[in-house]
Amino acid sequence: MTAIVYESMKQLIRYGLLVAFVVGTFSSRAQTTYYVASNGNDTNDGRSIDRPFQSLGRVNSLVLGADDAVLFRRGDTFRGTLQIKQSGSLGKPIRFDAYGNGPKPVLAGSVPVQNWIQVRGNVWQAQCAACGNRVTGVYLNGLAQPLGRYPNADDSNRGSLTVQTHVGMNQLTSQENLTTDWTGAEVVVRPTYWIIDRATVTKQTGNTLLLNNSSSYNLTDGWGFFMQKHPATLDRPGEWYYNPANSSLQLYSNQGNPNQQLITATVQDQVIDVTNVKFIRIQNLRITQARSYNLKALNTSNLVVNDNDFTDSGEDGVVIQGEGSHIRVENCRIINSNNNGFYIGSYQDVIFRKNSIRRTGLLPGQGKSGDGQFIAFQSFAKRGTLIENNTIDSVGYIGISVQSKSIIRQNLIANFCMTKTDGGGIYLWNGPQLPSDSTRIESNIISKGIGTPGGLSSTVIGGAHGIFLDDCVTGVDLVENTITDCQGLGIYLHSVNHVNLIRNTCFNNAVGQLILYNYDIPCKPRNNTFNQNIFLAKTAAQPVVAYISGEDDLRSFGSMNHNYYARPFNDLSTIRAVYNQSVVSDLNVSQWQKQFSEDLTSWPSPITYKDYVVKHLSNSFRIGSSPITDPDGWDTWSVYNNGRVNWNTSSSSLTVKFANSSGHSDSYALVYKGIQSVTKSRNYLVQFDVAAPADKNLVVFIRQRKAPYKDLSKRYEFLAGSTRKHYEFAFTALADEADALLTFQVSEDEQPVWLYNIHFQEATIERVNPDDYIRLAFNPTQADSIVVLHEPYRDVKNHYYARQITLKPFASAVLLRDTLPPVDIRLSLRSAKPSLHLGEVTSVSLTLHNVSTNRTSLANQVKWSCQLPANLIAVNQVGVPIIDSVLTGMAQQLLTDTTFVFRVKPIKSGQYILAAQVVASTYADPSSTPDSGTEDGEDDQASVVLQVDNTLVIDTPVAGLVTAITLPNALIEPSRIYPNPTPDEFTYVAEDDIVNVRLMDILGRERFTLDTIRQGQTVRFGQALPDAYYLLIIKYKTGEQRAVKLIKQSR
Known part of the structure; x- marks a missing residue:
């Protein structure tokens, strides 16, 4: 009995433990929502709005599971780091979100700095024990304040001191006197166009600074630098300096006592830290003021980041490092990042969609040193990357940079390369020649590459290119992109292969619309395809396209067709071809087609304009008051003394030719005549006719008669051809000159040039504004857009638009004002x-x-x-x-x-x-x-x-013609007809009973007929026929029909 009771008790205990285990297990897996509010209490259970937690520290202590949620109250601010250490599961992510009404909850990596005291003039100081060894951002009422610098950014010399001399990367001597001891300060140097480095000054001797510089780039003489992180830099409102030795922060304030303002400084390296987890969702939060990263994820998969604001990061906005997959970032705003906006490492299946990245890397002293910095979006993802419908605006260097296997689609990119240069709105690089393919860049609108100068004495802006494929990039499709208003190239292709350019539009890019270039990189341009693109220069001086090679291999670059190479204000020499490094040819479309057999279906501008309007023309002719009757006053000079000018009586023209071949490719002749004096800034009009046996370029300009033989105007290029052409152009004198020459320059070849009716007059002209004639319409939205036109336009394909044009999403059209009537x-x-x-x-x-x-x-x-x-x-x-x-x-x-x-x-x-x-x-x-x-x-x-x-x-060609005679059901084969060909008559022995025979000429006319011929009968015919091809059609009694080709040919 006792044993039975004991066994029953054991069963009850086991059952109770099982029930407890099951209940406990289901209880721990149930979805739990935690609430956090600034007025909460960390001793609460956090499971209701009425009993929320208060701090991020309390949230970090939670053990979260699948489908749990942590909600932060809207309108509240939470300081510190949110550490996400547990994973959700498929379909049940752990969610970090907002609740309530009002603005998004703020997670901040900064702390308030208080108890300011005035230490000198307008400089105030406060202690910041939590700031540690560095501060990357100080904010006054939420607005970022400038780090103190000397000289100030708006001072002379572009706000810089000058590197006079240097030794490697660790020593420089300033061209300007350094009266302050800058030891311990930080120097910000620009060794090349695309690098800004920061280095600590370890020692100063006069104007020479020794640097602790870990850069890979040596310094450059004549380029700029400035000082920061030193109390002597504080002289402008809001400037600050942090001294890590005593954890003190100094602030220049001339707006009253800073204790009456909210001043914060960055202290947390990251505001959100996501490490080694999966299935996480972060949404509806504002993450701000981190010392390093507003969000940092490491080795994370199945991460969704949606509708968050990442603002005012001391360095990078969002950084996803390590490896993982299935990352989705949507509808987020990444704003005011001092270095990079968004970075992702070696991940797979990444979606970055409908986000906005603005004001990234705009402060040269607050981004990081070396390569890969000041970039809005940077991806090293390995495959399955989609970047679409994003807006990127105002970025220090590159807009979007990816490796391979990416789709970059329908993004709006503007104002890039604002701090550094030699970059692109979209940039790909493959210097190590790694496998890279399957990247598609489609329907992006890229504008306003700004660019910066290099050396302080230089006014040349470094290239800010729309799309830049650099060093051995391969396997990229560029489709239907629009690139405009860049201070570099529209599309820059450097040593690329298997790149397809299809239906892109490049317009008004200062250095040119397209260059495909290779000199010494081992990756030679091959297997590229350029089809249906529009390359249009807005001004008369703006380049269009260049194909450049260190070898004689331009024909091997790829296939080119149905492109438009247009410069409406000067449609000559729109294509520059350079090969063997030094052979340069400036060609129009027709010359390019003939010389290189490319672009055989491509076109120049359908319409051209003059870039001036003549308001008044002097009645006094410097040249041309009477028709030319001899070469009097015209003279010539040539490099190898073989140029000649003479009067051609038969054509009533000046003939320019070369008496013999010099054997030099750089040979040319100048033909000139005095035009008396010219006055700086005055305008002059030149008119002439020209012809040549074949297409030939000539250059016209004015210059000094005597040393130093300076040009007195821009050089204007024209094309002579087999049809006589009339040209007119107006120029503005660049200097005063008492004895100027009108000059024609002709390159040496075997053909002459004939000049007629040359006139030179002073004129009053008005330059036209290209914007009044050429415009770019584009649609940066997801719906069709109608652009209203107030006057007729046409596009480069010659389509006429009287009142409006409809554009598809992310499409564009370059429109040319139609000064000519339409013709149907x-x-x-x-x-x-x-x-x-x-x-x-x-x-x-x-x-x-x-x-x-x-x-x-x-x-x-x-x-x-x-x-x-x-x-x-x-x-x-x-x-x-x-x-x-x-x-x-x-x-x-x-x-x-x-x-x-x-x-x-x-x-x-x-x-x-x-x-x-x-x-x-x-x-x-x-x-x-x-x-x-x-x-x-x-x-x-x-x-x-x-x-x-x-x-x-049967085809019977004769005398260059082709004809045919139809023979239904007929067999064409030899028969017993001889001789064939014959100079006299044909002999035919019938091989069977025949109904009739007919002889037809090549026009189908019947020339001879005979009915009822018996087998074995001999027929002779054709003696009177003229020499030609004939066809004898034989119809047998059996119903069979045959044809025999005959040739009548005299000996």
């Missing part, structure tokens, strides 16, 4: 035979119709193209060129309808669709876009269907 062009296409037999030739008629009301007054030049489908070939084309199965034609003056005829032949049965389109025209078309494809439904394209059956057709 229609294209039609017709085949003489829509149904063909195999091998039969048909004539196709392509007609350009001028359907405008002013068709007789406008000499519109129109070009068309027609793509032949596979197995349809052109036959004996004359006057209609064909390249790669594309037929092209040009109507030089489409005053009335113009028809082109070409002939095609199918070599395989089936259905063929032959399509043609207008690809360019002088005048804008109000109803169509040239070169927009053959399936857009517009009236400048047309197509025709050819149906080809299996019936055999």
